[in-house]
Amino acid sequence: MQYSVMVEYALHSLVYLIDIPEEESIGIKDLSEFQGLSETYLSKVFGKLSKAGIVSSTPGVKGGYKLAKIPEEISFWDVIEAVEGKKTIFQCKNILKTNLMYRDNEECTSCTQSNPLCLINLTMLEAEEHMRKVLRNKTLAWLNKELDRVLPEKVRTDSQNYFKNKNSN
Amino acid sequence: MQYSVMVEYALHSLVYLIDIPEEESIGIKDLSEFQGLSETYLSKVFGKLSKAGIVSSTPGVKGGYKLAKIPEEISFWDVIEAVEGKKTIFQCKNILKTNLMYRDNEECTSCTQSNPLCLINLTMLEAEEHMRKVLRNKTLAWLNKELDRVLPEKVRTDSQNYFKNKNSN
DNA sequence: ATTATTATAGACTATATTAATCGACGATTA
């Protein structure tokens, strides 16, 4: 039970999109090359991010991706949900012949994700919600500030220059 | 990305072990029959619970499982960890050729589960920890009390009687 | 207009995981 590597690829890649100038964008080829990731696979990740409205794309020569919103409005959870979908972590299968967990005399066949009745499922959802709350509070803007604080300046400017030079060719 | 159904099977099945008399136990056959679950698959679940010290087993005729600890000391998280293992939900692969997320000049190849350095991984671990905290606070004793409060008395006594009668045969 | 470059979509593949089943073995009780 783990999130797919897509989540990791997405979060790491998005970092490089935060600081770029207004009218520029970065292509998948550069992003994958710089990080040593599969180009085709990373393009799938960005397809999902694009569909979720996290990034916007411009096709064609000198095309690429940029953030579709300000970094203050893109949270870790947004990225995870874009890539992993909206499924909950715990699966309430409702397959038990005898389900004693229902509440108020309703059967657990009506225990859906949008209207959970089962106590066990409710507990899991509550726990998940605590995780999501943390993740919703961590935005790309926050991440960028933390990286500025924590990383040597050279490391940050080096990566910025890498993409800047690629764009000016 | 979801927990396996084993977690659901485990939590639902453990409910019936909470209230049984001191020297009794319930067999897989009865547990699976009552809930309409696969007998062989449920036995695998209990193998894991047994290995984790959550239940204890007695083989042979009239054998079965009982809780190995008092229900106050068995949490939802204990059960999940027993069944799913100790992996974290987010996977920090350390496979990025250029990883800019490290802290204090250390490389992210040293970013392990026990000693995470990468900011993204640290954030995910923090979020997971919030979820675990909730799950560690929910014990089988708590669940049992909630079920007493929420379910009609008949439903609870019916299931208790089911296993009691099975044992007296 | 043409060409090169880029995103986008879908089909395809290999591997791993999940949810099961089956059979053999060992301990226990009647």
Next chain:
DNA sequence: TAATCGTCGATTAATATAGTCTATAATAAT
């Protein structure tokens, strides 16, 4: 001694994951 039960390992089918490959469409530069 026989029937019952937990334990272990091998096996299987279905699904998910992590990729690749190809075709298509849009764009910018020539």
